[in-house]
Amino acid sequence: MTISRQTALAGPGDPVAGACQVGSVAGSGPAAHAAAGRGAAGDAAHGPRIVFFTGGTALKSLSHALTGRTHNSVHLVTPFDSGGSTAVLRRYIRMPAVGDLRNRLLALADPAVATPPLVALCDLRLADAGAYDTLMQRLYALASERDPAWRGIDPLVADVLRLHLRWFLEFAPPGFDPHGACLGNLLLAGGYLRHGGGLGPVLHLFTRLLRVRGTVAPIVDDDLxxxxxxxxxxxxxxxxxxxxxxxxxxxxxxxxxxxxxxxxxxxxxxEDGGPNGQNGQNGxxxxxxxxxxxxxxxxxxxxxxxxxxxxxxxxxVPVSGVAARHIAEADLICFPMGSFYTSVLANLLPEGVGRAVAGAPCPKVYVPNSGTDPEQLGLSVADCAAVLLAALRRDAGADVPAARLLNTVVVDGGNGVYPGGIDHEGLRAQGVDVLDAPVVRALPGGGAQPVTMAGRHDADAVADLLTGLARPQ
Structure with a gap:
């Protein structure tokens, strides 16, 4: 079926308000859903405000687990990704990376809204190879309600998503290379373009639309x-x-x-004069x-x-005002597992983050990776804690005590795998307490086999521990 650009862009007037009401009908709000394995949703709605400095997919399972304990977790995400189709999108639209934001929104979304068909749609990628015109025609087809990709998705939600795709097709710079493009990223980019730059409005809308049980925000809203x-x-x-x-x-x-x-x-x-500027994989x-x-x-x-x-x-560059406010209001601040430099430390680079952490009167907890993180190259847990403290002190001040920046490191002395070691003495010398807790799943064969970061931590155990350590202000 052939769909013209004019047909694709001529959608309904503005379905946004109606679609967001999907989340407010009787019995469908957060308080009406049973928590996953612990407490009632009413308890989770008033759960602690746990702030994570995060990025990537390492917290996907933990995010699912948290929604059964609190709907107030805050995920400050790094918007600096530069690989794959994200690199192409950021080259044509000078904007922050949105892939990790998309993943976290879906991980925290109400499953009654974020159904498998909707998740599959947001994760849909165009082919890495193929003619430019063919791939663009596919995007225009997806902007029509007649496309089968929309089957099984709430009609009001689908209307809003298609509207964002039409915005992208209308406002994106000419010559955008669609090879390997992720549809969910294009939807967020459409909202970004429609509102003249800035992720705040589109993230706020998608949070309401998907009934996200938490808050997702970039640490900075800038092209860096x-x-x-x-x-x-x-x-x-x-x-x-x-x-x-x-x-x-x-x-x-x-x-x-x-x-x-x-x-x-x-x-x-x-550089090649083609319609998409393609020069190599993904253009x-x-x-x-x-x-x-x-x-x-x-x-x-x-x-x-x-x-x-x-x-x-x-x-x-300064930390975003939204992120700074969430840090100041936190009941617990967590430096979680994930790629140590590009997911965790990168969040501490904007000016104001260290001062905000130091000023927050709440526990500050580091949950180090268990398994191999290629970015750490054998750093011990104590070494990583020292790197975190140094980054925070560059902004907060060299004389700020560890107790105000990072006071607890959570390790699992039984099942945890720390290639560089833990170094308890090194942690104590820095003024950091060590909490040994069963937060890592046991490995078959006593942990002798090679492991990676993914799936190593027990999400429920980590969620229980963090919510228990949180200190409501």
């Missing part, structure tokens, strides 16, 4: 990227280059992580990342793999 200086002098530009997703990853420990406005994709313009133009190294003898030698010839410049 991550860069890392390694101890061997190498500087890597782009989150995907640091975390090793779609790129080799780090080969030496990280000396410094920082934010930059320098783009991993050069000037972001197509990524030119180099996806660059590397610079210090030369021998102390002189600086810049060597870029194409594109930029000078190292990225650090950008000093």
């Amino acid at each position: 990227h991550l860069a890392a200086e390694l101890v061997d002098g190498t500087v890597l530009l782009g989150q995907h280059r640091i975390t090793g997703k779609g790129a080799p990853g780090i080969t030496a420990p990280v000396r410094r992580l920082f934010l930059t406005r320098t783009r991993p994709d050069g000037d972001g313009q197509g 990524q133009t030119g180099p996806v990342w660059q590397v610079w190294q210090d030369g021998a003898g102390g002189e600086e030698r810049h060597g870029a793999e194409g594109g930029n010839s000078a190292p990225p410049v650090e950008a000093r």
